[in-house]
Amino acid sequence: MAQRTVRTVLLVLFDDVQSLDVTGPLEVFTGAEQYAPGSYRVRTASLDGSPVRTDSGLTLVPDEALTHARVPHTLVVPGGRGTRRDSPELTDWLRTHAPRAERLVSVCTGAIPLAAAGLLDGRRVTTHWAYCDTLARDHPAVRVDRDPVYVRDGSVYTSAGVTCGIDLALALVEEDLGRDAALTIARHLVVFLRRPGNQAQFSVQLAAQTAQREPLREVQQWITENPDADLSVEALAARALLSPRHFARAFRADTGTTPGRYVDRVRLEHARRLLEDTADGIEEISRASGYGTPEAMRRAFVRALGAAPAEYRRRFRPLITR
Structure with missing residues (x-):
């Protein structure tokens, strides 16, 4: 030996x-x-x-x-x-x-x-x-x-x-x-998630500024909790009781990013966590994360991470007790 x-x-x-x-x-x-x-x-x-x-x-x-x-x-x-x-x-x-x-x-x-x-x-x-x-x-x-x-x-x-x-x-x-x-x-060590090196240092919610105005903070929380919902500017503006134009301008001023980019990042993070932490199928994860189809999620992953969801899971998912 x-x-x-x-x-x-x-x-x-x-x-x-x-x-x-x-x-x-x-x-x-x-x-x-x-x-x-x-x-x-x-x-x-x-x-x-x-x-x-x-x-x-x-x-x-x-x-x-x-x-x-x-x-x-x-x-x-x-x-x-x-x-x-x-x-x-x-x-x-x-x-x-x-x-x-x-x-x-x-x-x-x-x-x-x-x-x-x-x-x-x-x-x-x-x-x-x-x-x-x-x-x-x-x-x-x-x-x-x-x-x-x-x-x-x-x-x-x-x-x-x-x-x-x-x-x-x-x-x-x-x-x-x-x-x-x-x-x-x-x-x-009971490390729940062994993160890959290219993962961002902190989550979308930490990376983006928290909105100063209460209606916008509530919208941020709603997005996080409901990534599979209708998260169009019009739908989010209605939740904040603002016009779409006023909402988009106020959201960017308070958070430093547009509503669309914020939604994209929340959905990507949600999908990554499901790939890392569960054995759910790609199609189920794509629906739960608001992408609708596996192909839409694949495009988002390749664009942001340079790897398709299946490859990302293969390389970076921690141990799952089966």
Whole structure:
């Protein structure tokens, strides 16, 4: 029997680190080690080996000091308030040692110190949606993608905010050990949805602004709860007791998008969730999501996601208990 490759994973710790950015990937990789003994060796390290206090007040005791740590296979830099303070020592360590790792990973705003060390120049990366503009402004050589849950550019992997580190860690385990391993760990962690990297960082309801006017807020809620209803501008305007023209203008002013685009995004998100979370047929999902026919849903998926519904389900649906 061939000897299993042991991949060392080193998580960098510092004061005011986001605790879930650390513990999320930590649980995934240690779970993978339990699933496949000898697959990973997971370590944590702070600059001098001293305990650190997370930005939620939790104290973490590292295994070692970064100055004594061996070069890992996978180096993980988490985010948190600590990444938004200048740390010349951490920047220098990353600049010197991080390029020697086979795989460089950031979670949330962990991309900021990596960018400060010049390690993301020319790379396509992502980070927490609230700091994408800051990263792009401060580091113009970095190509910031604001939408995905995580991004891979060569040997550099970056993820969006907080829980997205779990999604990225599961994707790395799948890359290393296969899909069955990743899905088994997801089930053990009771991760309801293992999101693909190209999924948006947040839902339509979070991405769009909430309307200031109560009738429009009620319409937004109605759209979400009834994607298979008549959601034409005329029908929605009638619910808001406005003329279609006044409704369309007010909706865009309050939400930053048109009623039609908002409906399209809600229906797409609803269909994706049904494909990911249920065993319902494509025709049933197309009706429930307001597309009417499988062909209409297929066109919407190909246009928005570059994959037909059946292919999307095959690639990205998590484990369904049958």
